Amino acid sequence: MDAVHVFELVIAMLFAVIALHYLAHRLNLPPAVALIVGGAGMAFIPGLRACRWTRSWCW
Numbered sequence: 001m002d003a004v005h006v007f008e009l010v011i012a013m014l015f016a017v018i019a020l021h022y023l024a025h026r027l028n029l030p031p032a033v034a035l036i037v038g039g040a041g042m043a044f045i046p047g048l049r050a051c052r053w054t055r056s057w058c059w
Contacts, residue, residue, distance in 0.1 A: 016042070 016038060024034035042048065 013042075 017035065020034040020038040021031050024031045027034075
C-alpha cells in the first residue's frame with residue numbers, strides 16, 4: 001500500500017469518526033458507543049487490509 005492510499009484511508013476514517021460522532025449526538029447516545037459499533041462495522045469491510053505498524057513510523 002503506497003503513501004497515497006494510506007493518506008486516503010486516514011482521511012476516510014477521520015470522516016467516519018466525525019459522522020459517527022454526529023450520529024451519536026442525534027440519537028442521544030454516548031459517542032463511545034457509536035465509535036465502537038462503527039469500528040466493529042469497519043472490521044467487516046471486504047478488501048480492507050490490516051494496518052501493520054513498523055518502528056520507522058513511530059520514530
